[in-house]
Amino acid sequence: MTSIANDAAAGWFSPQNRKETIAGLLFIAPALIGFAVFVAGPMAATVVLSLMKYDLFSNPSFVGLANFEAMLDDRRLWKVLGNTAFFAVFAVAGNVGLGVVLAVLLNRNMSKTVQYAYRAAYFFPSLVGLIFVAVIWQFLFQRDIGVINYYLGLVGIEPVRWLSSARNALWSVIILDIWKNVGFAMLIATAGLQSISKDYYDAARVDGSSSLRTFWQITLPLLSPTILFLLTMNTIGAFKVFESIVVLTNGGPGDASRSLVMYIYEQGFKSFNMGYASAISLLLLTITVIVTAIQFALSKRWAFYE
Amino acid sequence: MADLYLEGVTKSYGAATVIRGIELQIPFGEFVVFVGPSGCGKSTLLRMIAGLEPISGGVIRIGGTVANLLEPAERGVAMVFQSYALYPHMTAYKNMAFGLKIAGLDKGEIDQRVTRAARMLQIEELLHRIPKDMSGGQRQRVAIGRSIVREPRLFLFDEPLSNLDAALRVQTRIEIAKLHKIVDATIIYVTHDQVEAMTLADRIVVLNQGRIEQVGTPLELYRTPANLFVASFIGSPKMNFFPVTLEREGLARGPLGTAIPAPAGPTGRATLGVRPESLVLCEPDQAFLSARLQFEEHLGEHRLIYAQTGDGIELIAKEPDGPSLAEGSILHFRFAPESAHFFGPDGNRLGLSTKGTH
Ligand SMILES: Nc1ncnc2c1ncn2[C@@H]1O[C@H](COP(=O)(O)OP(=O)(O)OP(=O)(O)O)[C@@H](O)[C@H]1O
Ligand SMILES: [Mg+2]
Numbered sequence: 001m002t003s004i005a006n007d008a009a010a011g012w013f014s015p016q017n018r019k020e021t022i023a024g025l026l027f028i029a030p031a032l033i034g035f036a037v038f039v040a041g042p043m044a045a046t047v048v049l050s051l052m053k054y055d056l057f058s059n060p061s062f063v064g065l066a067n068f069e070a071m072l073d074d075r076r077l078w079k080v081l082g083n084t085a086f087f088a089v090f091a092v093a094g095n096v097g098l099g100v101v102l103a104v105l106l107n108r109n110m111s112k113t114v115q116y117a118y119r120a121a122y123f124f125p126s127l128v129g130l131i132f133v134a135v136i137w138q139f140l141f142q143r144d145i146g147v148i149n150y151y152l153g154l155v156g157i158e159p160v161r162w163l164s165s166a167r168n169a170l171w172s173v174i175i176l177d178i179w180k181n182v183g184f185a186m187l188i189a190t191a192g193l194q195s196i197s198k199d200y201y202d203a204a205r206v207d208g209s210s211s212l213r214t215f216w217q218i219t220l221p222l223l224s225p226t227i228l229f230l231l232t233m234n235t236i237g238a239f240k241v242f243e244s245i246v247v248l249t250n251g252g253p254g255d256a257s258r259s260l261v262m263y264i265y266e267q268g269f270k271s272f273n274m275g276y277a278s279a280i281s282l283l284l285l286t287i288t289v290i291v292t293a294i295q296f297a298l299s300k301r302w303a304f305y306e
Numbered sequence: 307m308a309d310l311y312l313e314g315v316t317k318s319y320g321a322a323t324v325i326r327g328i329e330l331q332i333p334f335g336e337f338v339v340f341v342g343p344s345g346c347g348k349s350t351l352l353r354m355i356a357g358l359e360p361i362s363g364g365v366i367r368i369g370g371t372v373a374n375l376l377e378p379a380e381r382g383v384a385m386v387f388q389s390y391a392l393y394p395h396m397t398a399y400k401n402m403a404f405g406l407k408i409a410g411l412d413k414g415e416i417d418q419r420v421t422r423a424a425r426m427l428q429i430e431e432l433l434h435r436i437p438k439d440m441s442g443g444q445r446q447r448v449a450i451g452r453s454i455v456r457e458p459r460l461f462l463f464d465e466p467l468s469n470l471d472a473a474l475r476v477q478t479r480i481e482i483a484k485l486h487k488i489v490d491a492t493i494i495y496v497t498h499d500q501v502e503a504m505t506l507a508d509r510i511v512v513l514n515q516g517r518i519e520q521v522g523t524p525l526e527l528y529r530t531p532a533n534l535f536v537a538s539f540i541g542s543p544k545m546n547f548f549p550v551t552l553e554r555e556g557l558a559r560g561p562l563g564t565a566i567p568a569p570a571g572p573t574g575r576a577t578l579g580v581r582p583e584s585l586v587l588c589e590p591d592q593a594f595l596s597a598r599l600q601f602e603e604h605l606g607e608h609r610l611i612y613a614q615t616g617d618g619i620e621l622i623a624k625e626p627d628g629p630s631l632a633e634g635s636i637l638h639f640r641f642a643p644e645s646a647h648f649f650g651p652d653g654n655r656l657g658l659s660t661k662g663t664h
Binding site for chain 2: 206
């Protein structure tokens with residue numbers, strides 16, 4: 001076999017390399033085709049459509065940046081964008097924060113049976129389909145016959161309008177989201193915790209560090225790469241929130257709990273403004289990229305990589 | 307008066323007992339080394355003294371107070387871990403200052419102690435680096451620095467040199483010996499390297515399967531090992547062992563029928579131990595035993611001769627180096643009677659301390 005340097009100098013499709021190159025391309029073809037059909041194609045189509053007026057029935061017509069200009073005056077868009085950001089902030093904070101805390105609490109010395117029982121219990125909701133979960137919570141959240149209000153009633157709290165009040169609806173969605181996803185964050189954080197050497201904790205004990213101080217000054221810094229990963233994944237997920245809201249409140253009351261993706265769906269498939277829906281999709285993509293980039297940039301200041 | 311007392315200290319993990327009734331007293335300022343084969347419980351015992359491992363039974367007293375339930379930080383101990391366990395996200399300075407800050411020392415005092423330790427260990431230029439950016443030897447120094455600044459009454463080292471290369475190990479060993487002269491504290495040092503044990507220790511504690519086999523100065527252990535285990539564990543190359551028969555008149559008879567003086571006492575089968583450096587090549591008529599040469603290792607100043615007796619017993623002799631011996635030749639050995647060690651069938655040393663020539 002010739003050396004790699006020679007192969008490179010000769011070019012991929014030179015006579016001596018052609019066979020290997022073709023074999024290589026064949027190997028990656030399935031993944032490449034999948035990517036082209038399901039990712040690159042739709043993305044390109046979205047970009048093109050965002051410059052069109054298209055109602056699914058008549059032929060698309062080119063409108064330039066009109067769809068983007070329309071966004072500026074669209075009060076509903078800003079409302080759902082605000083909802084989505086609100087949801088993202090609290091759902092991400094809740095999932096990651098609570099996930100890490102649960103992971104730490106369940107990573108201490110305790111009976112293995114209890115430990116695994118708790119971990120399984122917290123992780124279980126991640127395994128169940130979101131629609132199932134949302135349907136069940138829809139019942140739990142009911143004002144008059146819901147279980148939650150029943151128990152609140154037992155301790156003397158007036159029934160709460162979980163889903164029908166504009167003030168509470170989004171919070172209810174956040175509660176459901178945390179219940180559903182915190183187990184996954186806990187699992188990832190547990191893996192991160194278990195990769196931290198026990199010796200650091202022994203050293204901290206010899207140094208006289210309290211468990212709280214050890215958590216803040218040893219565990220959290222060493223877990224920071226895991227936390228950054230969780231923040232990023234959860235943020236990307238949160239911006240796409242859709243099914244749970246559809247089942248719980250269908251975006252209501254009014255637009256009080258409508259998310260950006262719901263709005264895109266509504267614009268595209270109910271109002272048949274495919275061009276406008278595509279433009280908003282690009283907005284969502286842009287926001288996600290920017291937020292993720294900011295998280296990574298800020299993480300240079302707090303995340304510690306060994 | 308001793309400063310550290312271990313009284314009947316035991317440790318069990320479930321049904322498995324790993325430390326079995328340790329009795330030990332260590333005077334203040336002594337350098338004590340725990341040695342023993344892997345898994346004998348050295349680290350466990352050290353961690354029990356540190357307070358990192360709860361003890362299952364017995365009493366640990368440090369400086370006159372029962373320490374069984376005290377947290378490590380309350381025991382006035384500092385520990386250097388085998389992995390160093392430097393906090394990876396903190397600079398050397400912060401690593402060293404962490405415990406002091408918790409202890410509530412003011413900034414000036416912390417700074418003074420860290421700077422002093424850094425100067426002593428020659429790590430001043432490392433103070434603002436994180437462990438990732440240091441070599442193994444430098445991390446080792448910072449880890450020692452972290453233990454020094456706390457000014458403990460008791461230093462605990464768990465195999466601190468095992469991650470260093472050979473040259474650095476020798477150098478650091480010497481520095482730890484110097485450190486002991488400077489600091490006013492007791493040191494307990496765990497190793498399975500008997501050279502470290504012999505060179506550093508005021509007293510060595512030989513552990514085996516959670517029990518103390520013998521406690522003594524390096525020379526005591528070398529000259530009068532209390533049993534077969536210590537005899538074979540201390541000394542390199544290992545002591546040679548031969549089966550002998552003890553006869554009534556305090557005589558032992560070896561393989562060639564040669565009689566040698568043995569401690570008076572019970573008769574019967576016993577084990578004779580002779581260190582490689584005590585075996586001397588000689589003429590056949592003076593020989594205690596004969597063996598066929600297997601191979602030699604020339605080390606310049608001396609050579610190691612590996613040979614096998616007619617009964618299939620392997621032996622090692624350490625001789626002044628010289629021209630190679632003929633391959634497969636029969637060699638004859640004798641030894642000075644006072645350099646012989648006798649062990650009874652139970653493995654314990656027979657007779658009083660037969661002071662060897664070495
Ligand atoms: N958490 C534990 N649970 C059960 N057994 C343990 C535990 N920790 C240690 N042991 C056992 O205790 C014994 C002593 O272990 P220890 O680590 O003290 O050995 P050591 O002498 O330090 O060995 P090494 O030289 O290899 O470091 C071993 O047999 C080990 O398997
Ligand atoms: Mg050990």
